[in-house]
Amino acid sequence: MIQPFEKPIYVTRPYLPPLEEFSQGLQEIWENRWLTNNGPILQRFTQQLCNFFESDNICLFNNGTLALQIAMQGMGISGEVITTPFTFVATTHTLFWNKIRPVFVDIEPDYYTLDPEKVEAAITPWTTAILAVHVYGHPCKLNMLADIARRHNLRLIYDAAHAFGTEVGGKSIAHFGDLSMFSFHSTKLFHSIEGGMLIFREAGLKGLFDYLKNFGFKNEVEVVMPGTNAKMNEMQALMGIQVLEHIEEIIQKRAKITDMYRTRLKEVPGIRLVPPVSSHVRYNHAYMPIEIDEQEFGMSRDTLYEKLKEWNVHTRRYFYPLICDYACYRSISVNGSLTVARRVADSILTLPIYYNLELTDVEAICEIIQDLHHKKVGNPMVSLAATRLQAGIPRKKLAAYSEIGAGETTDILDREE
Numbered sequence: 181m182i183q184p185f186e187k188p189i190y191v192t193r194p195y196l197p198p199l200e201e202f203s204q205g206l207q208e209i210w211e212n213r214w215l216t217n218n219g220p221i222l223q224r225f226t227q228q229l230c231n232f233f234e235s236d237n238i239c240l241f242n243n244g245t246l247a248l249q250i251a252m253q254g255m256g257i258s259g260e261v262i263t264t265p266f267t268f269v270a271t272t273h274t275l276f277w278n279k280i281r282p283v284f285v286d287i288e289p290d291y292y293t294l295d296p297e298k299v300e301a302a303i304t305p306w307t308t309a310i311l312a313v314h315v316y317g318h319p320c321k322l323n324m325l326a327d328i329a330r331r332h333n334l335r336l337i338y339d340a341a342h343a344f345g346t347e348v349g350g351k352s353i354a355h356f357g358d359l360s361m362f363s364f365h366s367t368k369l370f371h372s373i374e375g376g377m378l379i380f381r382e383a384g385l386k387g388l389f390d391y392l393k394n395f396g397f398k399n400e401v402e403v404v405m406p407g408t409n410a411k412m413n414e415m416q417a418l419m420g421i422q423v424l425e426h427i428e429e430i431i432q433k434r435a436k437i438t439d440m441y442r443t444r445l446k447e448v449p450g451i452r453l454v455p456p457v458s459s460h461v462r463y464n465h466a467y468m469p470i471e472i473d474e475q476e477f478g479m480s481r482d483t484l485y486e487k488l489k490e491w492n493v494h495t496r497r498y499f500y501p502l503i504c505d506y507a508c509y510r511s512i513s514v515n516g517s518l519t520v521a522r523r524v525a526d527s528i529l530t531l532p533i534y535y536n537l538e539l540t541d542v543e544a545i546c547e548i549i550q551d552l553h554h555k556k557v558g559n560p561m562v563s564l565a566a567t568r569l570q571a572g573i574p575r576k577k578l579a580a581y582s583e584i585g586a587g588e589t590t591d592i593l594d595r596e597e
């Protein structure tokens with residue numbers, strides 16, 4: 181019988197560099213006594229990313245949301261923007277903050293990215309751009325979207341928040357479209373605690389973005405535009421530099437975790453995995469999404485999500501609900517039926533995946549899922565209580581075993597004693 185995990189297994193955990201390395205970096209910050217406002221470590225981090233992406237057109241921000249918000253403003257996007265409802269809510273918020281009307285269209289069923297077939301029908305005289313998301317780090321249908329954008333003279337902007345490290349045809353995903361935004365939030369495989377990056381085709385945008393993220397200051401006495409404050413600080417840059425050193429091993433470890441999940445779950449009835457990526461894509465393994473077919477699996481996605489918590493496994497329903505179903509966006513009319521997006525949002529579950537997750541733990545998670553399908557397992561706290569009682573472990577220790585189900589445990593013990 182599989183026991184619940186002693187410590188919670190979250191959907192993700194940030195990669196942390198060795199503490200001694202980070203302390204040494206902090207020492208430099210202390211010596212510099214320079215904490216933010218384009219400090220030396222931020223400049224070094226920017227240069228390293230320019231080398232990594234082989235581009236000088238890079239600008240760093242204190243988070244991905246503000247980066248994308250500033251991108252929209254700097255590029256003069258207005259009117260309507262065609263976008264996906266199947267993403268983190270920040271994607272759409274960046275439009276709202278620029279007084280742009282989002283036009284939601286459906287996603288494709290393989291990798292859940294914006295469906296180019298549906299985009300064209302949603303274009304109106306007010307459309308100025310397409311905002312597509314490389315959701316879970318999988319590339320959008322790049323050529324088709326580029327073709328539509330070119331034919332209709334639209335800007336093509338990618339929310340690449342999940343896509344650090346993904347490559348297509350041997351080049352970084354960052355080089356597609358007019359501009360891409362990467363999030364460096366702690367929950368991302370590459371992070372700088374919080375952070376965001378814009379990478380863009382037009383070199384002239386760099387100066388504009390630099391003004392916009394720093395109040396519009398040109399010098400001490402001149403403000404050339406009403407900018408905001410979206411600067412990355414020195415601690416963030418330090419973390420970014422140190423995580424960047426380990427990016428290859430981070431992606432490789434995540435690839436092993438994906439392989440294990442795919443091998444163990446591919447035969448389970450009612451579980452759908454995304455198709456294997458094509459040979460010209462190098463996937464970054466940012467997320468581990470599965471779709472649950474309630475009939476075939478024998479339990480709904482939501483029941484599985486709740487059941488797994490009893491084993492101390494905290495999956496997430498990224499991205500449910502759809503953005504157009506949030507109260508603040510419900511009044512916006514959608515284009516077409518969103519059939520695929522609705523089905524996916526109602527059946528998707530993202531499983532734990534992060535650098536420090538042991539492969540043995542991945543195996544155990546798969547075993548729990550398989551057993552739940554076969555209905556072999558009941559309530560883990562019941563079996564745990566029974567095991568512990570047999571072993572003579574006192575009741576108060578057992579109650580402390582897990583944050584989740586502790587109340588339930590006491591009930592079980594009361595019954596069994």
Ligand code: T4K
Nearest residue numbers: 190192193194243244245268270271341363364365366367
């Ligand atoms: N576009 C897209 C497509 C995005 O996905 C995002 C962000 C953005 C734009 C905006 O980029 P940023 O402005 O964030 O740079 C998380 C993240 O906060 C968010 O960055 C991310 N997408 C989104 C998909 O996920 P939550 O509310 O699910 O995070 P939270 O706090 O519940 O964390 C998830 C799990 O991670 C926790 O259960 C435990 C673990 N965790 C989290 C943190 C913060 C840790 O172990 N340590 C930590 O420090 O939104």
